[in-house]
Amino acid sequence: MLPPRIVRRLILAPLVIVLTVVAVVTLPVWLLVVTAASLRLPPPQRRGTRLVWFAVAWLTLESMALVACLWLWIAGGLGGRLSRDEQQERHYALVRWVLAGVYGAAVRIFRLSVEIDEPPSTPEEVSRRLTRPVIVLSRHAGPGDSVLLVHHLLTLYGRRPRIVMKAALQLDPSLDVMINRLPNAFVPREVSASGVVAEIHRLASDMDADDALVIFPEGGNFTPKRRWRAILRLERKGLAEEAARARGLEHLMAPHPNGAIAAIEACPAADVVFVAHTGLDDLVTIGDVWRKLPVRAEIRAKWWRVRAEDVPREREAQIGWLFDQWEKIDAWIAENRSAPVSPA
Template identity: 85%
Template sequence: MLPPRIVRRLVLAPLVIVLTVVAVLTLPIWLLVVTAASLRLPPPQRRGTRLVWFAVAWLTLESMALCACLWLWVANGLGGRINRDEYQERHYELIQWLLSKIYEAAVRIFRLSVEIDEPPPTSDEISRRLTRPVIVLSRHAGPGDSFLLVHHLLARYGRRPRIVMKAALQFDPSLDVVINRLPNAFVPRKVAESGILTEIRRLSADMDADDALVIFPEGGNFTPRRRWRAILRLEQKGLAEEAARARKLEHLMAPRPNGAIAAIEACPEADVVFVAHTGLDDLVTLGDIWRRLPLSAKIKAKWWRIQAADVPRDREDQIRWLFDQWEEIDTWIAENQPAPAPAT
């Protein structure tokens, strides 16, 4: 159960700063421990050492972001002017800085590379890129895919992302503070679907030209077990056509259409962007990361954009259209997915 906000502010946020100081001071000890634990692994891998370096870098950046949040809170009149545009922009800049530094740390420590296949920009696309909002529908698999997506929306495309996230992510103090000051939504684990759809409509309805609502229609990270559960759920609801189409998806779970449709209905002028990606699909748990983290991490992604005028408006057509796009993503993943890293 999530602690009240006042507890998170007065306990969890300072705790991160204390942990950062302790981690930095005891770094040599942790490196010795993980080096000993990694002796069974091939010498080039050194997964434990890399994970420790990244954890310390993450904690340090978290602490710096929390200090910046405190300064912004004081600077805007102890929170009194937090909703003004200039302070909203400062918080978006802070998120971009934080994610950029985390991305740079991942590039150095894990040799991460991201290759994005995007449509060649036509003159019309360039002129419209920041003149209307977009709804981004992405698959959900692998560690940190949502962080990478938000990072690229901010840094590469100049978008201001809005996301509906699990409430448990508020255990991360910097996310808790910054995200709650911006147009986003945290939803409890057992909240009714109607509550999630209400938040999606709220975030979609007032989007400006440079906003982007991010939705993961699968509802969670892909696993084979969740894939079969999604198929069974469709069959139990009597949705035979959708269940049959879901069975043909090898790398994705069946999309849940209600969130995407709610966003489109609330913001009909928005274009819709579909995002496919692959590269770290087999790294789901901490155990997977420890056993299978490759020496070099490479993520491939592809996105395409559907203009608002070409988005179906009838609900049944929208569901079929969404499954069409999901089948295209599944085919792309099959053609671009790397061989699974061997466990050691």
């Protein structure tokens, strides 16, 4: 159970600012501690200092975002005008700035490089870039994939992302404040699957040409155990064909189709964009990051668009079509997972 919003605003938000000040003041101590803790690792893998620098950068951005949100709240008539278009644009600009800072810190500290294979820039593709809403269906694996995806949607493609997220993420104060002021949804754990689908339908129903609804159909980060659970869930439901196709996926979990179908039904004019990526797939937990973070963090991604008029409209055809696209992503990951990546 999350603490009430007023408690999060009056306690968690100031606490982050205090922690930021403490972290900056005590930074030399933390660097010495993690350097000593990393001595057991071979020299190229001594990543403790990098993690500390990134944590301080993250906290600093969090605190600056909270101060900016307070200013926007005051400028918005103590919250009375936050739903107006100009205030919404200011908050999107703030999210864009924060994510650009996180991305820039990752590039400098972790030597992050991202290579994106985009569709050819044909006249039709260029004309659809910001003239139609899009539903983005992405795999879910590795740390920060959603952060990177939203960053690129905002910065490279000029989109305004809408996302359905776990309610626990509201324990991050800046995320709690910024995202709750924009058309997104935080879903508590106790909410049923139909409740999640209803939120997706709500967010998709009023999208404009520059909006993008982001969905992760797998429902969570990929792990082998979760992959088998997804297969067993399909078998228990008597969905033998879907279970058989899920068994053929080596790097993905079986997609949950209801959310994607609800979004397509709510916004039939939207193109559908599929996103595949690989590079940090094995880093799921904090322990994984500590033990396995490479000297150079390299991510390769590919996306393609399916025009709204080419999207199937009957449910059974949509499920088969979604599995077709997931098999395409799985094959792409198998081909590119160990391939060298050139810095973007």
